[in-house]
Amino acid sequence: MMMLGLGSVGLVLLSLAVQSGHGAQDSAVWSREETTERNYYTRYHNMSEITAWMEQMKRENPDVVSSMVYGQTYERRNITLLKIGLSSTGRKKAIWMDCGIHAREWIAPAFCQYFVREILRTYKTDTKVNEMMKNLDFYITPVLNVDGYIYSWHNESTRLWRKSRSPGTGGCTCYGTDLNRNFYANWGMVGVSTDCCFETYCGTKALSESEAWAVTDMLGKMREDILAFLTIHSYGQLILVPYGHPNISAPNYDELMEVGLGAAKAIKAVHGMDYTVGTSPDVLYANSGSSRDFARLIGIPLSFTFELRDKGEHGFELPEDQIQPTCEEAYAGAQHIITYTHDKAFYSYAATVRATLWTTLLAAWVSSATLP
Amino acid sequence: MGWTLFILLVVLTVVHGNPTMTVRTGSGPTVGFDQHPNSVPLGEDIQTTTEVVEEVMTTGVLNPSHYPARRAATVVQHYLNTRYGSPYRWIFFSTVHSGSSEVGVEVEDQHTLGSVSGQCSAELFFPEGEGQSAPQVQASCEGLHQSNTTAQEEAFYQQHRASNNLVSGNNIPDSYGHVEPSMKPFWQLGGVASSFIMLRESNESTLYNMAQVANFTQLETEKDQLRFNYHVLLHEMISQEIIHWKLLVTWSPEQGVQVLQTELQPKCHHCEAPPNTTN
Numbered sequence: 001m002m003m004l005g006l007g008s009v010g011l012v013l014l015s016l017a018v019q020s021g022h023g024a025q026d027s028a029v030w031s032r033e034e035t036t037e038r039n040y041y042t043r044y045h046n047m048s049e050i051t052a053w054m055e056q057m058k059r060e061n062p063d064v065v066s067s068m069v070y071g072q073t074y075e076r077r078n079i080t081l082l083k084i085g086l087s088s089t090g091r092k093k094a095i096w097m098d099c100g101i102h103a104r105e106w107i108a109p110a111f112c113q114y115f116v117r118e119i120l121r122t123y124k125t126d127t128k129v130n131e132m133m134k135n136l137d138f139y140i141t142p143v144l145n146v147d148g149y150i151y152s153w154h155n156e157s158t159r160l161w162r163k164s165r166s167p168g169t170g171g172c173t174c175y176g177t178d179l180n181r182n183f184y185a186n187w188g189m190v191g192v193s194t195d196c197c198f199e200t201y202c203g204t205k206a207l208s209e210s211e212a213w214a215v216t217d218m219l220g221k222m223r224e225d226i227l228a229f230l231t232i233h234s235y236g237q238l239i240l241v242p243y244g245h246p247n248i249s250a251p252n253y254d255e256l257m258e259v260g261l262g263a264a265k266a267i268k269a270v271h272g273m274d275y276t277v278g279t280s281p282d283v284l285y286a287n288s289g290s291s292r293d294f295a296r297l298i299g300i301p302l303s304f305t306f307e308l309r310d311k312g313e314h315g316f317e318l319p320e321d322q323i324q325p326t327c328e329e330a331y332a333g334a335q336h337i338i339t340y341t342h343d344k345a346f347y348s349y350a351a352t353v354r355a356t357l358w359t360t361l362l363a364a365w366v367s368s369a370t371l372p
Numbered sequence: 373m374g375w376t377l378f379i380l381l382v383v384l385t386v387v388h389g390n391p392t393m394t395v396r397t398g399s400g401p402t403v404g405f406d407q408h409p410n411s412v413p414l415g416e417d418i419q420t421t422t423e424v425v426e427e428v429m430t431t432g433v434l435n436p437s438h439y440p441a442r443r444a445a446t447v448v449q450h451y452l453n454t455r456y457g458s459p460y461r462w463i464f465f466s467t468v469h470s471g472s473s474e475v476g477v478e479v480e481d482q483h484t485l486g487s488v489s490g491q492c493s494a495e496l497f498f499p500e501g502e503g504q505s506a507p508q509v510q511a512s513c514e515g516l517h518q519s520n521t522t523a524q525e526e527a528f529y530q531q532h533r534a535s536n537n538l539v540s541g542n543n544i545p546d547s548y549g550h551v552e553p554s555m556k557p558f559w560q561l562g563g564v565a566s567s568f569i570m571l572r573e574s575n576e577s578t579l580y581n582m583a584q585v586a587n588f589t590q591l592e593t594e595k596d597q598l599r600f601n602y603h604v605l606l607h608e609m610i611s612q613e614i615i616h617w618k619l620l621v622t623w624s625p626e627q628g629v630q631v632l633q634t635e636l637q638p639k640c641h642h643c644e645a646p647p648n649t650t651n
Binding site: 165176200276313 | 439542546582584605612639641645647
């Protein structure tokens with residue numbers, strides 16, 4: 001339950017008032033404040049609400065949740081992640097998840113919030129989640145493109161903003177670079193624009209954007225520990241595996257496809273939705289400079305892009321009544337990948353030992369049984 | 373001039389209402405703004421396109437999960453909306469399945485409430501070369517015969533044809549994805565009208581959806597047609613661009629949706645500057 005100090009109450013009330021242009025939901029605005037936390041996760045939240053929520057997650061779960069500011073946006077805002085896991089003395093392996101690299105994809109930050117709430121809600125009672133919290137740390141960035149996200153909340157005409165908010169250079173007067181074309185991964189080669197007025201503008205050079213640099217820096221520091229990298233987008237209902245360049249194959253393509261298809265199967269089991277799995281050039285379009293590609297290139301073996309609902313009917317403006325089912329299915333998909341990742345890291349040695357032991361025992365029994 | 377042939381067996385869903393999927397016979401019309409959608413009487417026989425299947429086998433398999441199948445199915449979706457769409461009938465494709473015995477693609481819809489699914493077979497040509505023109509589509513459908521939308525369409529038409537209370541609206545869906553129930557038919561009409569442009573502008577390197585109805589205004593009824601000015605935002609997936617179009621749209625249950633004028637709106641670059649207040 002939310003335990004707010006007086007200052008926080010003021011902030012929440014202000015946020016609710018600002019949001020009251022909800023059409024038919026106007027009359028429900030004030031009663032929402034008293035509703036259970038469950039209703040919180042069926043609505044979209046602006047940046048100040050998400051920031052307040054991160055503080056709340058830390059406050060309510062001090063043993064397992066801490067936060068880390070790992071960079072600044074162009075407009076000098078903090079880029080913050082939540083680190084979630086049971087504390088241990090040694091160094092832990094990690095799972096990385098980021099949401100909201102593209103501002104207009106509001107369902108993505110909603111999913112990051114849902115994911116955090118779900119593992120915090122279940123880790124004490126669910127033995128598998130508990131085990132993963134023990135062995136892994138989850139590094140979750142609810143909103144990576146903070147400037148863009150705030151801009152997309154400004155008014156109805158800015159809702160479909162995608163890029164960062166850095167100004168164009170060299171006589172180009174438009175704003176923003178596509179953060180997911182700005183990473184040092186075949187930068188600028190395919191599926192990009194070199195005109196700063198376009199949505200896939202890749203920047204003046206790789207990592208021209210401080211947001212992309214922040215992720216690169218963190219991944220670089222942690223690269224030996226990160227087992228899986230998930231970056232969350234919408235829309236299209238896809239699970240994309242590296243690489244975005246049509247002529248380059250990931251060395252573990254078969255494994256990526258197998259795990260991705262398993263995730264799609266888990267997603268479909270929840271609400272029947274089909275998610276298509278493949279490389280970006282195969283199922284969507286070729287592109288370069290993506291964070292997913294960068295993660296795979298520096299050696300993170302399991303790197304996936306999730307494109308959440310829908311398939312174009314609402315597109316970026318997914319109705320709030322679809323937040324919960326979308327998050328439920330995406331959670332099942334993410335958990336499939338994370339469970340595979342965890343078990344591969346922590347069970348394969350044990351599994352090998354067990355198999356060897358049984359083989360030895362069996363051989364001993366057979367040889368003793370056949371002695372005359 | 374090169375041609376790319378896609379043969380699709382497409383299962384489509386008509387959402388937001390119980391439609392009657394009228395069925396066409398004969399060869400496909402060329403795409404244009406002077407055709408008469410919804411002018412096909414109900415209950416005609418389905419024409420199968422078996423002669424087309426043999427052609428597919430010589431051109432190769434269309435992988436159902438790869439992008440050409442999705443882009444082609446989307447084009448067929450736009451085409452079918454220009455033919456059969458209305459304020460109460462908006463067609464979407466969803467999943468792609470591979471056909472079992474035939475070389476082709478079956479698209480089966482998994483959509484939610486109030487939807488009906490049926491099966492269509494379609495033939496699609498993307499003309500290549502200079503002066504790129506619109507794709508050419510032929511499609512015939514079966515299995516979408518459910519209780520029809522005629523009553524709803526008729527009631528909506530009668531409600532709005534008298535010009536003493538002209539309707540308008542904006543930002544549909546709104547930022548939260550919400551569509552007021554009273555605005556839903558106008559949203560769907562905008563989607564169907566957008567299909568004319570999206571079909572015309574489609575090629576092998578595009579994937580269009582309507583992102584939003586920015587605004588619409590009802591004009592005086594003329595020649596028994598409801599008339600509207602629409603400003604729509606289209607999302608083109610490969611470039612990720614949001615493209616603004618203004619449309620002059622007419623509709624009646626008899627004549628169906630027609631788009632009389634289209635006007636591409638230039639991108640507003642000076643609109644991108646940071647607002648004065650940031651939070």
